[in-house]
Amino acid sequence: MSTPSTSGRRSSCSGARVLSICALQRINEPSPDAEQLGHGLGPYVTAVAAHCPYLPPSAGQGLTRWELWEPVDKGLAGPVAGIEAALFVASLAAAERVRDRARKLGPLVCENVAVHLVGASSEEQRRLLEWPHWALKLLLAPVGLMAGKFWAGEKGLDRQGRPVPEPPITFLSLRPAVRARDPRLLTSHPEVGDIISEAVDDGRDVLASVLDGAQRVDEDMWPLIQAWAAAQVKGDERG
Numbered sequence: 044m045s046t047p048s049t050s051g052r053r054s055s056c057s058g059a060r061v062l063s064i065c066a067l068q069r070i071n072e073p074s075p076d077a078e079q080l081g082h083g084l085g086p087y088v089t090a091v092a093a094h095c096p097y098l099p100p101s102a103g104q105g106l107t108r109w110e111l112w113e114p115v116d117k118g119l120a121g122p123v124a125g126i127e128a129a130l131f132v133a134s135l136a137a138a139e140r141v142r143d144r145a146r147k148l149g150p151l152v153c154e155n156v157a158v159h160l161v162g163a164s165s166e167e168q169r170r171l172l173e174w175p176h177w178a179l180k181l182l183l184a185p186v187g188l189m190a191g192k193f194w195a196g197e198k199g200l201d202r203q204g205r206p207v208p209e210p211p212i213t214f215l216s217l218r219p220a221v222r223a224r225d226p227r228l229l230t231s232h233p234e235v236g237d238i239i240s241e242a243v244d245d246g247r248d249v250l251a252s253v254l255d256g257a258q259r260v261d262e263d264m265w266p267l268i269q270a271w272a273a274a275q276v277k278g279d280e281r282g
Contacts, residue, residue, distance in 0.1 A: 062136050063261035066129035068115055073108040073140070073154060080111045082159060083211035090208040094201040097221065101151040106144075109155045109214075110137070117161050123171060128265030130158055130215065131175035134190070135249075135260065138183055138217045142244055150219040157214035165196030168213040176215060178272035182249045183217070187242035191216040 078085030137154035144152040172192040179190040193210040
């Protein structure tokens, strides 16, 4: 799989599909060194490891990687839908890297797609993640991948009731599911947990049910993908 180019229109390939990203620019290539991204990510990863049993063995083997993106128009100055679309495409490319790396390196691989949004409130950043995360969760469950969302300033507790360190930056996290544990964590969407518990990565095009095989994936495709994801919402809940 090719990675986004370092100048001009940034594109990558998901299977036979071309992925194109215009609203975001990538600041660094995927790296296991969270510290190099700045924004307090290094200390955050160290602190959050106590709350995530998956992270220490993954990071310890250099299998957790980070990449940083920024909007071409700084902050949320541009259309929010354009940032949502670009974040979805960048994260879909990261998910394809997870699939490829998992086949070679095993189930501890993880890709994190961080986006630096100048001047955006914590609530604005939370809302920005909702639709890209929901679409990714639905598309990736059948091939056994988990999509997690974390936003700058997020406050929460772990399953033992302990406060979790606040993320210093907004990011989406993609990794293979742990079948013995993850389906039980999806209490708000048990139907997704059921899919993950039986999932097998058979190499399928995850967008085959949404787009035809000839369509490239870029910001222009986002309304169609979002409409498909919206049709999967049960009740009024996305998570």
